[in-house]
Amino acid sequence: MPLGDPQGGLFEYTDEGLPEAIHACVVPVSDVTRAIGFYTEILGMDLLHSDSDSAYLQRSGCRLILRRSNDAGGDTGIFIGVANPYDTRRRLMDEGVVFVDPPERTPFGTATSIRDDDGNVLHFIEMKGGFKPPE
Numbered sequence: 001m002p003l004g005d006p007q008g009g010l011f012e013y014t015d016e017g018l019p020e021a022i023h024a025c026v027v028p029v030s031d032v033t034r035a036i037g038f039y040t041e042i043l044g045m046d047l048l049h050s051d052s053d054s055a056y057l058q059r060s061g062c063r064l065i066l067r068r069s070n071d072a073g074g075d076t077g078i079f080i081g082v083a084n085p086y087d088t089r090r091r092l093m094d095e096g097v098v099f100v101d102p103p104e105r106t107p108f109g110t111a112t113s114i115r116d117d118d119g120n121v122l123h124f125i126e127m128k129g130g131f132k133p134p135e
Helices: 034-044 085-094
Strands: 024-029 046-050 054-058 062-068 075-082 098-106 109-115 121-126
Touching: 024 034, 024 075, 034 046, 034 054, 034 062, 062 075, 075 085, 085 098, 085 109, 085 121
Parallel strands: 024 062, 075 121
Antiparallel strands: 046 054, 054 062, 098 109, 109 121
């Protein structure tokens, strides 16, 4: 009996229940209060709520959860959508942000990468990029 059909009959699944978007991503940080400063003052995110262990931030459709952790400082694997990674690089360089990679073409569009104050790597990728397989 397919799950979701209480009568045990045939049930045709379409798109119900399948993932539609990544709603939020967690970024590990060593000090939530200090990290809030970077994400709000440098990245322009709005603080929705915080306590000693976590903070919830949002800017447009981008939602991040900062969570206190002893494992901060790695590649988050998070790609944050921006209109133009070159503009992002220019703006964040003026703020003294450390860059890991200059803007470069990826299969999903042009991306650039930074380190936050905990050493976490965040990637910024153009939203209009589309997919182009690697050559």
